[in-house]
Amino acid sequence: MSRGPLSLIVALFVCLAVSLFGENFIASNFAYYYDILITIGINVILATSLNLVNGYTGQFSLGHAGFMAIGAYASGSWSNNIDPIIFGYLGGSTSPLATNVCLFVSVLFAGVLAAIAGFAVGVPSLRLKGDYLAIVTLGFGEIIRVAILNTDFLGASRGLSVVGSYTNLFWTYGSVVLCIYVVLSLVHSTYGRGFLTVRDDEVAAEAMGINTTKYKVSAFVVGSFFAGIAGALYAHFKAFITPEGFNFFRSVDVVVIVILGGMGSTVGVTVAAVLLTILPEALRALAHTQFVPPAYQGLLENRLILYSLLLIILMLTRPQGLFGDRFASKRRFIRSRGD
Amino acid sequence: MDSLLKLDNCTIRFGGLTAVASLSMEVRKRELVGLIGPNGAGKTTVFNMVTGVYRPTEGDVLLAGERLNGLKPYAITGKGIARTFQNIRLFNSLTVFDNVRAAFNLHLKHGPRHALLRGKAFLKEESDIESRTIELLKIFNLDRLSESMCKSLPYGDQRRLEIVRALATQPKLLLLDEPAAGMTPTEKSNLMRLIEFVQETFDISVLLVEHDMRVVMGICKRIYVLDHGVRIAEGAPGEIRRHPKVIEAYLGEEPGEGVRGEK
Numbered sequence: 329m330s331r332g333p334l335s336l337i338v339a340l341f342v343c344l345a346v347s348l349f350g351e352n353f354i355a356s357n358f359a360y361y362y363d364i365l366i367t368i369g370i371n372v373i374l375a376t377s378l379n380l381v382n383g384y385t386g387q388f389s390l391g392h393a394g395f396m397a398i399g400a401y402a403s404g405s406w407s408n409n410i411d412p413i414i415f416g417y418l419g420g421s422t423s424p425l426a427t428n429v430c431l432f433v434s435v436l437f438a439g440v441l442a443a444i445a446g447f448a449v450g451v452p453s454l455r456l457k458g459d460y461l462a463i464v465t466l467g468f469g470e471i472i473r474v475a476i477l478n479t480d481f482l483g484a485s486r487g488l489s490v491v492g493s494y495t496n497l498f499w500t501y502g503s504v505v506l507c508i509y510v511v512l513s514l515v516h517s518t519y520g521r522g523f524l525t526v527r528d529d530e531v532a533a534e535a536m537g538i539n540t541t542k543y544k545v546s547a548f549v550v551g552s553f554f555a556g557i558a559g560a561l562y563a564h565f566k567a568f569i570t571p572e573g574f575n576f577f578r579s580v581d582v583v584v585i586v587i588l589g590g591m592g593s594t595v596g597v598t599v600a601a602v603l604l605t606i607l608p609e610a611l612r613a614l615a616h617t618q619f620v621p622p623a624y625q626g627l628l629e630n631r632l633i634l635y636s637l638l639l640i641i642l643m644l645t646r647p648q649g650l651f652g653d654r655f656a657s658k659r660r661f662i663r664s665r666g667d
Numbered sequence: 668m669d670s671l672l673k674l675d676n677c678t679i680r681f682g683g684l685t686a687v688a689s690l691s692m693e694v695r696k697r698e699l700v701g702l703i704g705p706n707g708a709g710k711t712t713v714f715n716m717v718t719g720v721y722r723p724t725e726g727d728v729l730l731a732g733e734r735l736n737g738l739k740p741y742a743i744t745g746k747g748i749a750r751t752f753q754n755i756r757l758f759n760s761l762t763v764f765d766n767v768r769a770a771f772n773l774h775l776k777h778g779p780r781h782a783l784l785r786g787k788a789f790l791k792e793e794s795d796i797e798s799r800t801i802e803l804l805k806i807f808n809l810d811r812l813s814e815s816m817c818k819s820l821p822y823g824d825q826r827r828l829e830i831v832r833a834l835a836t837q838p839k840l841l842l843l844d845e846p847a848a849g850m851t852p853t854e855k856s857n858l859m860r861l862i863e864f865v866q867e868t869f870d871i872s873v874l875l876v877e878h879d880m881r882v883v884m885g886i887c888k889r890i891y892v893l894d895h896g897v898r899i900a901e902g903a904p905g906e907i908r909r910h911p912k913v914i915e916a917y918l919g920e921e922p923g924e925g926v927r928g929e930k
Binding site: 331333509513514520521522524533535536537540546592 | 757760773832
């Protein structure tokens with residue numbers, strides 16, 4: 329087997345092992361950190377998948393939260409209705425086999441539904457460029473949110489309780505690994521160079537025989553698929569979702585991670601997702617340590633101001649993102665030769 | 668010789684403006700043809716019509732007898748017409764190597780599914796493309812720069828890289844849009860030799876749009892002259908040089924009238 333799929337399988341096994349042996353320990357002794365850990369995973373999926381659209385393909389989308397919402401609600405209502413049936417066959421809601429099968433099926437359903445939505449949104453809107461595309465995707469994201477807000481069987485503004493919080497380290501980080509693998513192996517191939525050519529110069533790309541529309545839609549569909557998966561994991565983690573959790577600011581959060589990590593650098597975006605998830609929590613912790621004089625604790629408690637300030641400083645000092653674009657185009661990362 | 672590209676009474680109108688008026692021309696197999704004309708004559712419009720950026724209002728564009736009207740630019744490239752641009756359009760965030768590799772996309776047998784699974788056949792194709800890219804770069808002496816970012820290349824090299832990238836699509840016909848623009852006389856001489864070399868080595872037809880008379884007269888076997896969208900002359904370089912209409916289009920009317928007559 330060539331190196332790519334092999335490393336994917338090894339990584340999945342590592343996730344499985346950590347989940348099997350460490351899950352209960354972490355979840356029961358460090359519940360707070362466990363929560364952050366899962367949130368990091370979800371944010372990495374969101375950011376690396378958006379990076380395929382915004383970073384590699386250069387199509388500025390502001391609607392990622394919309395696809396996440398579709399995934400969350402799809403898997404939530406799927407689980408509420410279908411899980412009891414699966415439980416009937418697989419030994420009840422306490423059996424680990426049943427819960428994992430339920431989670432897998434509903435996450436997959438969520439991903440596929442979000443991908444279909446991505447296709448439906450992508451085909452008409454990807455004719456537009458730059459600011460116009462951003463506004464249209466923003467609009468679609470809001471439409472999805474408002475539609476859910478007004479759909480009674482999805483709980484409308486009351487929110488939706490989701491049966492069982494089955495999301496665990498394996499499924500979260502398994503999805504992270506899968507998402508990163510898909511993005512990297514797509515981009516790092518002759519086929520995948522097409523995404524970058526679309527970003528650089530559409531006219532020249534067309535003149536080289538590259539069907540730019542197809543590439544843009546593909547990137548959008550793959551991006552929405554993983555956004556849907558992230559949404560499903562989120563729904564099964566929080567066990568309660570509201571439309572407000574998927575508003576415009578959720579999309580902006582993800583875009584900030586992508587820009588900060590460096591458009592078109594999966595490594596950078598992953599690091600940025602981890603950092604930006606930890607940062608607000610770390611600032612919270614910092615406010616209550618002895619190192620900070622009491623007079624300044626009030627300031628640190630306004631951690632969101634500090635967080636924004638750090639973002640501004642980072643953007644001023646590293647406008648190309650944490651890892652910039654350099655990693656994306658070096659050939660040693662692209663080399664696709666197997667063993 | 669067989670005809671490769673044929674324009675049959677092509678007209679392009681933008682609103683009330685007729686940019687190209689019932690133009691007929693042809694490029695035969697293995698032929699080096701020039702298309703010249705003063706500023707605004709419609710040369711680039713002809714280019715854009717052949718490559719599918721514009722659709723002819725009337726008439727047909729035929730490649731080896733096949734109609735190209737209304738095809739998308741990428742589909743036309745797929746049929747075997749590759750082009751370069753007047754203002755260089757390389758993929759600036761990619762290396763020299765990747766610029767050429769991306770152009771191999773057109774004849775790729777393996778798609779995204781294979782890229783994910785990374786099977787034996789996929790990897791073989793990838794390494795084939797890798798060696799063919801290097802080979803192509805070697806022919807043009809660009810292989811030592813294959814890892815540099817293309818925007819850091821000197822101007823002349825960027826122009827050459829654009830030609831290499833176009834050749835990677837394995838065209839039957841290469842369209843060059845003012846390749847000598849902005850070059851020094853030495854670079855121009857090198858370019859002339861390069862174009863002839865490309866035509867012979869790759870056994871393709873070349874259609875050259877150029878301002879520089881020395882370049883066009885020096886290498887083209889046959890030349891078409893456009894003025895205000897109308898074909899005013901066709902023939903070998905020697906005939907074109909003496910053609911009264913061409914002289915008129917470039918230098919104004921015959922002596923005797925107006926300021927130019929005093930020369």
